[in-house]
Amino acid sequence: MYAFEYHRPTSVKEAAGLAGQAEDIKFLAGGHTLLPTMKLRLAGPANVIDLGQIAELRGIERAGDMITIGAMMKHAEVANSAEVKQAIPALAEMAELIGDPHVRNRGTIGGSIANNDPSADYPAACLALNATIITNQRKIAADDFFQGIFTTALEEGEIITQVSFPIPSQAAYTKFRNPASRYALVGVFVAKQADGVRVAVTGAGSNGVFRVKEMEQALSGNFAAEALDGVTVAESEMNSDIHADAAYRAHLVGVMARRAVQAAGARG
Amino acid sequence: MTATGIGAPVRRKEDQRFVTGQGRYVDDFNRPGQAYAYFLRSPHAHAVIRSIDTGPAMIMPGVIAVFTGDDLAADKIGGLICGWMIHSKDGSPMKAGPHPALAQGKVRYVGDHVAVVIAETLAQAKDAAEAIVVAYDVLPAVVDTAQATKASVQVHDVSPDNTVFNWHLGNKDETEAAFARAKHVTKIDLVNNRLVPNPIEPRAAVGEYDFGTDNYTLYTTSQNPHVARLVLSAFIGVAPEHKLRVIAPDVGGGFGSKIFIYAEETVCVWAAKKVKRPVKWTSDRSEAFLSDAHGRDHVTHAEMATDENGKIIGLKVHTTANLGAYLSTFSSSVPTYLYAPLLSGQYDIPAIYCEVDGVYTNTAPVDAYRGAGRPEATFVVERLVEKTARELGQNPAEFRRKNYITQFPHATPVIMTYDTGDYAASLDKALEIADYKNFPARKQESARRGKLRGIGFSSYIEACGIAPSQAVGSLGAGVGLWESAEVRVNPTGSVEVLTGSHSHGQGHETTFAQLVSDRLGISIDQVSIVHGDTDKVQFGMGTYGSRSGAVGMSAIAKAIDKVIAKGKKVAAHVLEASEGDIEFKDGRFGVAGTDRSMAFGEIALQAYIAHKFSGQDLEPGLKEGAFYDPTNFTFPAGVHICEVEIDPDTGVTKIERWTAVDDFGVIINPMIVEGQVHGGIAQGVGQALLEGAFYDESGQLITASFNDYCMPRAIDLPSFDVGMTVTPCPSNPLGIKGCGEAGAIAAPPAVINAITDALGHEDIAMPATPQAVWRAAQKARMPMAAE
């Protein structure tokens, strides 16, 4: 780790102010991505702004048909939230599938989304549930937020404050874990809303999280696993590594999608 | 049996400190004035070093010194050694290149040591390492085991075709004759995947030099501190043996990787004197992946010949063993004498011939890893036996039974003489526990759910307690393989046992104390076990190859016998009887045929106060030592049965059942033995399903962190059904065979035999990852077009 200046603001405004003044800053949330990269000397920010003391970034709220989660909420808090479990059980289950207990008790929804790791789980949930990412500057639709591997719509110094999820009528997430890292080798989030079905895939795409329009169309007509028969994703758009080549990933997208639809259906 | 004696499932004494965080590992030792070492490692697999400019690093804050290979050479510090001489078929000695602790002229693998920075803090040392300017001429790399001899690249000048040795064992003519008259020949091609040991505690070293006394101290993560001292003094020449104290305190797992003497500890001891400060180095996990000696990495073609009665009549094996870029301490012995002598398995095979080509590549050195050679041999034998049974249309269990050795001692065609065993007894018990007869019903039930179920056997044998010294010497070992012990009885009757074994997870502080408790009739709380310090224990060979029970404890038993004999002499004086009438039983010295007796502790006190005998007749005190050299290896054996269910849609293999029936001879502590079995199976399952170290063509390790290198987790394993059979080992006084590696040896073929059984074809390699199994399952589903 390289030496750095540590800041601990207590409000979003103060954090944004610090970010505006200081050079070469990084926000610190759960630290589960940032700190390992710093320890390996792959990142060496001059200034680290810890968001951990900012009360406004916490909390889970249900208002009407929306669930809104503060950016600093940990995966375990989302997984165990009575509101989330009741409104969007698939989201709670997704959070429960992240990493291991240590990771779930440090990593945050804001950090996960800001980082947009191509194998992270939250991006699939945000995209399938048609979430809105709220920052200290604006509101960004999930469709516009995720812009490819480790790339988002966030501007320099912009802070995610909350994420807002419309409550679906049916939803499920199935995850095929990378055997080593336990990130998603392929994760498929399926959500049915009044205006149709959305299917988002993480882990598999060579350009990060993506929606599968053909599956969405098929499922909007008939929300059943059989509707996906014959629907495939293009191998050429899949990621390939030692754990899974493109063909295997493309195949798993189909298997996981069918299983997600079945799971959503089973929940009724 | 006393409550804490041999056979009692005593809880581990050492766990109190381990589970409460009170263990003291090398990194916990901080010496006054300590500085920190950081090694600049090669980013290239193969390159000529044109120049190293340490100047910019020297002026960085906190930097005390920067050293390169030239500095070591200037001080006449020798290279690292390989302690086992292998001769090729043609009689020529192996062709080993130099192995400097810091590179000289060339780097040969990613992670090779280029320079060391000593600084006030670790962060400063790292900063300075980044400032060292190294000019490399990058060369192409050879990484692939099977291609190493054909590569255009040569790793060491002295080793043409990258070949260190072409070794063989067995009888070629007899084996060819057996194949000529065979009714059936089964062929197999196997890769034994390369593994990274990953003990939970990474390697570490603290070197210290005392200018007042000219004494050196090395704290190091070693499985064998005396061997480390011997190598560092006699061969590398860092310090004279009598001036070097090596301390291996609590060590958090080794699995073989901490047997070896590495560059880092060598440099720490040497540099401590150069910079006049204690020097500490602690590996981080990334360094461990790159530079701990790896395990396995064989490519093998093997053939098994059977006659018209389904009896195995011959076995032919050709193996290419990847030794990495340099020969690590015992690397040459692992794919030779620790491998081929096990190729007879549990079977009566009259003719065996094995050829092994040891090759250099631009990869991390490969050396002993849990099982060392025996897992590789067992994988060959048990995969081949299973495949033969399938090709002959025979039940794999009954095919094995028909070929089992039943008469002992049994001399195999590959050196070994098995002393005892009852292989059918283990098989029967395993079949029973595994509920083998109902397997077809379970397979059907799985099929109904669209799943593929398979069952696989592994009827393994291994050789522990490598010995005797004379024999291993004749095979090329540079050391003897005995063990030493000293039993010191205190005046209060408590006992300290000094052992040359080293515990790094095995529980010696408990099991060794159980032996003392059993023999002397005192509680284990009265016994402490001292190990891991060359200033306390005079000499010893350390712990590996499951030798500490069979060899280490036998030395203790021998010393205890001497203590009892001396105690009888003392008792004879004190109880005023003749020595011949003194009996020692249940912790008391008594006069035969009378009720006159004294407790062990009372006699101990008498030995020290020496009031009841003249020092001219009998030396005061009660302390005895022994060196024990066994008469043979020991041969643990058993049957493991693995049952898997495969999801053909995803390729996920789930282990549904695991049966392990092992014959470890006499068992000191069944709870500890079971723990060793569990851990061993977990490692074997890791090799079979999850773990694999892979380099890309340029020699970069692509599985260089836990993100990509998959260690087994609890969730990957079933609850194990462990059973035991016992045939006491006749080759040591305690009847012990050893249990530390059995699981890792038995498991891989059991898993792969189960998977191939489920798939209905043989085409799957380790690690059988979901992707590999999915692909293989596609093939299983396809109509048999070609065949």
Ligand SMILES: Cc1cc2nc3c(=O)[nH]c(=O)nc-3n(C[C@H](O)[C@H](O)[C@H](O)COP(=O)(O)OP(=O)(O)OC[C@H]3O[C@@H](n4cnc5c(N)ncnc54)[C@H](O)[C@@H]3O)c2cc1C
């Ligand atoms: C062993 C391990 C296993 C894991 N397994 C999984 C898994 O299975 N699935 C999965 O999805 N994830 C997994 N993760 C990732 C983890 O769950 C976190 O989601 C991830 O590390 C990012 O969240 P964080 O809170 O730790 O963010 P940090 O590491 O603190 O930050 C990550 C990045 O986001 C930025 N950032 C953080 N918060 C904000 C904000 N509010 N506004 C703007 N920018 C911000 C930071 O500046 C930084 O660049 C794993 C991590 C580890 C270490």
